[in-house]
Amino acid sequence: MGPKARDLLQSLTPDDMSHKGFPFATSREIELGYGYVRASRITFVGELGWELYIPTEFMQDTYDRIVAAGAEWGLAHAGYHALNSLRTEKAYRHWSHDITDEDSPLEAGLDFVVKWDKPGGFVGREALLEQREKGLSRHLVQLRLKDPEPLMYHNEPIWRDGTLVGHITSGAYGHTLGGAVGLGYVSAIPGEAAEAVLEGAL
Secondary structure, X not given: OOOOHHHHHHOOOOOOOOOOOOOOOOEEEEEEOOEEEEEEOOOOOOOOOOEEEOOHHXXXXXXXXXXXXXXXXXXXXXXXHHHHHHHHHXXXXXXXXXXXXXXXXXXXXXXXXXXXXOOOOXXXXXXHHHHHHHOOOEEEEEEEOOOOOOOOOOOOEEEEOOEEEEEEEEEEEEOOOOEEEEEEEEEOOOOOOHHHHHOOOO
16 A cells, blocks of 8 residues: 555566556456465555455465565555554545444445446335435534544544534544544434534534
């Protein structure tokens, strides 16, 4: 992951890793080291990158090759807290924290990925259409604390004008933004514009 991910990976494979040759959301096997690995151009951190699925017998060799080649590109190992911070800044939803089977894609701000005209429809389409028609009773929002000292982790309350209106589903310190960042659901009056949930003192 990162702005030099393509350069690093291209130095290790004869496959075309260019944007045109390997568009976003593409997943396919590429030659790397002693065998083939599945490369998926997707990101959890909001940067250019690939997730690699490596056969167990090739894991150590593939890792060693990436680390050795990475010296030229400034490769740095990053732990999960770093990944979580980046994805929270980017407002990428995390399954089981920000979205579950009890949240609708409309509430989570993911209606842009719903294929309303899918041939044959899909399970839950009628319920989503009804929800879209009536309006939402809550919205997932991203918040940053003005004070850079306090932290957010998960399940902190969200208050607006002294009234409890929701809770934080994910929180992390946003190093790029200079303060704690959180995602959380805020209650709304069905039919009101989504921006209305941000009115008042949150």
